[in-house]
Amino acid sequence: MKKRVSNIEVKKINRNRIFRYVNNRERTSKPEVAAALGISMPTVLQNVNELMEQGLVQEVGELESTGGRKAAAIAPVRNAYHALGIDITQNHLGFVLTDLSGTVLKHARVQKPFADDRGYYKDMGEAALEFLEREGGLGKGFLGVGISVPGIVDNTANQIVRSHALGIAGVDCSRFSEFLMLPSVFINDANAAAIAEIYHAETRFNAAYLFLGNSVGGAIIQERKGYLGDETANDRLYLGDNWRGGEFGHMTLVPGGNRCYCGKEGCLDAYCSAKNLSRHTDGKLERFFEEMEKGNKGFEKLWEEYLSHLAVEVNNLRMVFDCRVIIGGYVGSLIEPYLGRLQEKAAALNTFEADGSYIQACRYRVEASALGAALQQVEAFVSTV
Ligand SMILES: [Zn+2]
Structure with a gap:
């Protein structure tokens, strides 16, 4: 038997x-x-x-x-099945349509300040269905929705344990999906972005994924030397004992330093969130870099300070995990031209290495969190084939 x-x-x-x-x-x-x-x-x-x-x-x-x-x-035959990804942030909703190829087929981003009330969830559900209908995602082969949130997600209890960014704690996931009426799974935003990053990679690797969005998060990717195809991308994330693995944003960077939104002092987030740069240009990070390139000396100085703090964090991650460090999020999508400078600064701190080539910019730069969330539904399907 x-x-x-x-x-x-x-x-x-x-x-x-x-x-x-x-x-x-x-x-x-x-x-x-x-x-x-x-x-x-x-x-x-x-x-x-x-x-x-x-x-x-x-x-x-x-x-x-x-x-x-x-x-x-x-x-x-990839377009037989579709999945939707939704990225919920403090002020926006991001949507991605994908199929079995796992790439971004269509995407959209709308302004929608978060509020924990039925009106918000109803609007979110309607916006998502509108997007799906417009882009032709709904139909026989619709697999479901993946929802990315900036907070700690407990998948066993199906609960958002805490989200400082959204100002909620102990919220049942079903509250988010009540008006969607489609099968939904939830995931932390940085973990979702990391999944997008590893999903298409030909080779396996260990990595610390540092997510520099309007808040700072992260994910820990394990190489896992099983044979190809025996596990999902999710299996490769180290989540820790309390679903908080990779919360790099609240590592103490400067004891007694700047106040973090979490209430503590000196967290990495208080120095390296995208907001620390974009607040000088009305929340538009692209404009910060444009003005700096035009010769704004004040911005150049701010950026140097930012990179110095970032280099400390990156070097610390290298020391703990001894693997590549991927810079993702809003800042990660724009950091490529300055990667050399960051590598230089990180290498200067390193006890063992003289170069910082282990530091990379993320590959997925558009709606990575929404894509990674949708990929959970794609993976769930693919694993049953
Ligand atoms: Zn903090």
Whole structure:
């Protein structure tokens, strides 16, 4: 009996690995799948046939031959299923439509100051449904909604434990989705952005993801050396004992320093949130950099100070985790031209290394949190194939 069960398990795992392999590529072939995954040709053939019957894989002509017989090309049918991501911030709602490709197909951002009342949740639900209808996401293959929030999410209790940014504590997730009437899952905004970052990466890596939005958060990504396709992106996040793993924003950077919105003094957030820069330009971070580039000396000085504080944090993360540090969030999406300066400053603090090439800018710069939230629904589906 035990042996039979394990055979069924192996069959399921093989099928899932085959689908993920195909789904992660524009096109491939059955021999290529067999070789890459080390699965026998008859097993690959049988599974690909089943996936084609299900409408998840299709034949798309022939692959370029490197000699010998040409192989039939196969490709994923990605637009059969859609998912919606919503990013809730203090003042905005972000929307992303994705499909099995896991990319941003459509996105929108609207101003909507958060308020913990039925009016807000009703407006949010309506705005989300409007977006879905406009972009053609609703229909038979709609998988569900992922909602990203700037706070601590307890997925076991389905509760927002605390969000300083939204000013709420102990709120049931169902309150957010009451007017959506669609299956919804919740995730912390920085964790969501980190998932977007690792979802498409070809290779696995450890990383500390430092989310520099209007508040500062973070996520801890583990490489996990399991075989490809046996776990979801979520499994690779270290969440800690109380769902607070990676809350880098409230690490004490300057003892007795600037007041943080959390009520404590000297937190990283009080020095490195995007607001510390954008408050000089009416909340528009792009304008801060534009004016600095035009030669605003005051802004240059502010930016140097900002980078000095950031370098301390980045170096500390490097010391704790010994892995790459990815700069994400609002600041991360604009930091590329200044990465060299940050690397220089961080390297100067480092006991072991003379260069800071372990510091990178995030790859996903548009609605990363909303995308990562939606990817939870995509993953949930893909893991059942
Ligand atoms: Zn704080």
